[in-house]
Every structure is written in structure tokens, then in C-alpha cells.
Amino acid sequence: MNTKPLIAPDEEVLVLEESTDLRDLVVYNDDVNTFDHVIKTLIDVCGHEPMQAEQCTLLIHYKGQCTVKVGSYEELEPMCTAIHDRGISADVV
Helix, strand or coil: CCCCCCCCCCCCCCCCCCCCCCEEEEEECCCCCCHHHHHHHHHHHHCCCHHHHHHHHHHHHHHCEEEEEEECHHHHHHHHHHHHHCCCCEEEC
């Protein structure tokens, strides 16, 4: 059986790399919104499971902020706007 390499040693290979500039969607603590409101927002807007939303909300409360989602700016910006629309402070950083 004659086996031949798929690529000859002197053949150039073009490698495609997808570079994605990942960002964080950060939600900040305030003295206005209730735990339930923030939890519901994270479930509705970010697609969190209830336990994940509750844990993020506790981190927001005790640490002052929490990264609730990681993704591209294009993915996170509409989520950030939806969180703002619910009266919660957030940024894409």
C-alpha cells in the first residue's frame, strides 16, 4: 500500500484563525432594585438558569459588581441596553 502525505512538505498551508474580541457584561450593585428583580432580569435577558442568576445577584450585592455574561460586543450590547431598560446599571467592558 502506497501512502502519500496529504500535504507535501514544501506546500504552504493557509490557516484561518477566528479572532473574537471577548468582552464582559458587568452588572453593578445599587440600593434601588430588589434581588427578585435582578434575578428575573438575568434570567430573561441573559438566559441564566435561576440558580446562576441568584448566585450572580449575590455577588453583585456583596462585591459591588459581577460579570454576568462574556461574549462579543455585538452580542452583549443589546443585553446591556435591555438591562438598562429595566433600571439596572450595567456596562460592556
